[in-house]
Amino acid sequence: MATPPIFTLLLICCFCLKIVISATTNITTFLTDPETLLSSSATFKAGFFSPTNSTNRYVGIWYNIEESDAMEIVWVANRNNPINDSSGMLIISEDGNLQLSDGQNMIYWSSNVSHQANSTSVAHLLDTGNLVLVSSATGMIIWQSFEHMTNSLLPQTRIIIDLTIDNGLYEDEKPILRSWKSASDPSNGRFRIGMIPFPITEFVTRDGDKTYWLSGPWNGSLFLGVPYMSQNTFEISFDHLEDTLEILYSVANVSLLEHFVLNYDGNVVLKYWDDDDRRWRISWQSVQSECDIYGKCGPFGRCNPKDSPICNCLNGFEPMNVDEWSEGNWTSGCVRRTPLQCSNTGRKADGFWKLKHMKVPHYITFGRAADEDDCRRKCLETCSCLAYAYTVGIGCMIWDETLLMDIQVFSGDGADLFIRLAYSELGDTQHFINHLLLNSKF
Ligand SMILES: *[C@@H]1O[C@H](CO)[C@@H](O)[C@H](O)[C@H]1NC(C)=O
Ligand SMILES: *[C@@H]1O[C@H](CO)[C@@H](O)[C@H](O)[C@H]1NC(C)=O
Ligand SMILES: *[C@@H]1O[C@H](CO)[C@@H](O)[C@H](O)[C@H]1NC(C)=O
Ligand SMILES: *[C@@H]1O[C@H](CO)[C@@H](O)[C@H](O)[C@H]1NC(C)=O
Ligand SMILES: *[C@@H]1O[C@H](CO)[C@@H](O)[C@H](O)[C@H]1NC(C)=O
Numbered sequence: 446m447a448t449p450p451i452f453t454l455l456l457i458c459c460f461c462l463k464i465v466i467s468a469t470t471n472i473t474t475f476l477t478d479p480e481t482l483l484s485s486s487a488t489f490k491a492g493f494f495s496p497t498n499s500t501n502r503y504v505g506i507w508y509n510i511e512e513s514d515a516m517e518i519v520w521v522a523n524r525n526n527p528i529n530d531s532s533g534m535l536i537i538s539e540d541g542n543l544q545l546s547d548g549q550n551m552i553y554w555s556s557n558v559s560h561q562a563n564s565t566s567v568a569h570l571l572d573t574g575n576l577v578l579v580s581s582a583t584g585m586i587i588w589q590s591f592e593h594m595t596n597s598l599l600p601q602t603r604i605i606i607d608l609t610i611d612n613g614l615y616e617d618e619k620p621i622l623r624s625w626k627s628a629s630d631p632s633n634g635r636f637r638i639g640m641i642p643f644p645i646t647e648f649v650t651r652d653g654d655k656t657y658w659l660s661g662p663w664n665g666s667l668f669l670g671v672p673y674m675s676q677n678t679f680e681i682s683f684d685h686l687e688d689t690l691e692i693l694y695s696v697a698n699v700s701l702l703e704h705f706v707l708n709y710d711g712n713v714v715l716k717y718w719d720d721d722d723r724r725w726r727i728s729w730q731s732v733q734s735e736c737d738i739y740g741k742c743g744p745f746g747r748c749n750p751k752d753s754p755i756c757n758c759l760n761g762f763e764p765m766n767v768d769e770w771s772e773g774n775w776t777s778g779c780v781r782r783t784p785l786q787c788s789n790t791g792r793k794a795d796g797f798w799k800l801k802h803m804k805v806p807h808y809i810t811f812g813r814a815a816d817e818d819d820c821r822r823k824c825l826e827t828c829s830c831l832a833y834a835y836t837v838g839i840g841c842m843i844w845d846e847t848l849l850m851d852i853q854v855f856s857g858d859g860a861d862l863f864i865r866l867a868y869s870e871l872g873d874t875q876h877f878i879n880h881l882l883l884n885s886k887f
């Protein structure tokens with residue numbers, strides 16, 4: 446109603462123009478709903494969309510695949526600020542920012558980079574799916590969607606973690622990815638992915654303030670809590686700089702359309718486009734069974750998806766609350782049956798129970814040890830040491846003065862975990878293994 450006629454005319458003209466030039470590759474002035482921007486090799490599209498079962502309008506990026514049910518949104522600009530009609534316009538504002546507004550000139554989203562007044566810029570959609578804003582004066586990228594990810598991680602993305610702030614994600618820290626609220630609502634959902642950089646790098650998914658999933662420690666080529674990771678198609682590399690950690694995710698085969706998504710249900714999935722079946726498939730997911738959910742079996746519990754029930758106490762431990770445990774409520778976990786001998790004299794020294802192919806517990810301490818024997822000795826000499834593991838790439842891991850949480854039995858990969866127990870809790874086999882290990886060097 447209040448729209449000046451000249452403006453309406455301009456809009457109509459641009460709409461005509463759009464029909465003529467069907468594939469826009471740069472935004473130099475503006476893009477109106479439902480126009481789209483195409484990446485140079487036409488792999489990605491950016492523009493206006495509505496999620497399934499929603500009439501809200503958002504600006505986003507998706508794979509340029511014709512199948513209508515395959516619209517795979519990988520980025521959303523105004524995720525928490527939808528436009529409720531089709532009057533949206535993505536413009537290059539006077540100060541050179543990329544800005545989303547509606548017919549009433551209300552601003553829904555902005556690239557919001559501080560910039561000189563009257564400077565011009567151009568927006569391009571790169572063939573990696575990265576929407577970049579380039580200053581016309583300097584030719585430099587002043588803003589890019591890869592630095593403001595929503596729920597998806599595309600290959601060639603460089604994640605930069607500021608090591609001067611704790612990235613444990615308990616407060617209001619910026620997550621690497623944040624899930625949608627539901628399949629039809631891209632607004633900030635419950636789940637976030639962060640990175641725990643110390644003492645050993647690992648990824649964490651949190652549900653609000655609760656830990657939901659842990660990748661396990663990074664050994665230099667894979668995460669110990671992700672079995673069969675070496676069989677995957679992607680590569681992750683870490684680059685420790687002074688105050689930052691740079692993570693680069695890449696794929697070996699660039700023609701494979703693949704990306705990670707943090708789903709609204711908290712699952713991290715690796716999706717790829719199956720060209721024969723013409724649909725997206727999942728090649729990996731973080732939560733494959735209940736055992737992958739953090740702390741499923743409580744402290745000193747051990748989860749095995751192949752067991753029934755899935756939770757058991759570690760050897761030498763018994764349920765903290767027998768009634769709860771037998772009803773399948775495992776949250777309070779298990780307690781030690783026989784106290785450790787530790788430095789008390791008069792009894793035989795403590796030993797270790799060896800568990801193979803384990804997802805190792807959380808709260809690791811880096812044990813400085815020359816080799817596995819040294820690691821084992823360090824653990825025995827410290828009364829508070831509850832367990833140790835020694836792996837190639839990481840070395841000596843020690844669990845100290847804490848509860849052993851998130852222990853899972855894998856069918857392959859993982860690590861050998863040694864749980865410290867009183868001598869009387871160790872069976873003949875374990876005594877034999879301990880004897881061998883203790884004497885291997887002497
Ligand atoms: C888009 O911008 C790039 C870089 O400024 C330029 O090389 C290209 O020719 C432009 N494309 C069109 C269609 O104007
Ligand atoms: C959309 O709505 C239909 C009907 O209510 C429902 O069956 C379908 O699961 C919904 N799709 C999504 C993605 O929410
Ligand atoms: C759409 O949003 C505008 C601006 O926020 C508001 O004034 C208008 O009432 C909304 N319309 C509907 C149908 O919700
Ligand atoms: C732009 O950034 C400033 C300062 O960082 C912030 O206060 C403001 O809310 C932001 N505006 C938008 C539209 O995001
Ligand atoms: C920006 O451009 C306007 C109109 O051309 C002009 O009035 C104003 O002085 C300019 N501002 C700066 C900071 O150059």
Ligand SMILES: *[C@@H]1O[C@H](CO)[C@@H](O)[C@H](O)[C@H]1NC(C)=O
Pocket residue numbers: 698699700701702720
């Ligand atoms: C790369 O991926 C494409 C698409 O899935 C496939 O057709 C091709 O065979 C793959 N190339 C190699 C070397 O694996």
Ligand SMILES: *[C@@H]1O[C@H](CO)[C@@H](O)[C@H](O)[C@H]1NC(C)=O
Pocket residue numbers: 769774775776777
């Ligand atoms: C399981 O046990 C915990 C600890 O005693 C209790 O807080 C929780 O409510 C129980 N959960 C269910 C589902 O009974």
Ligand SMILES: *[C@@H]1O[C@H](CO)[C@@H](O)[C@H](O)[C@H]1NC(C)=O
Pocket residue numbers: 664665666667837838839
């Ligand atoms: C990480 O662990 C895997 C499996 O145990 C092993 O093959 C690989 O060599 C380790 N990486 C490094 C850098 O040691």
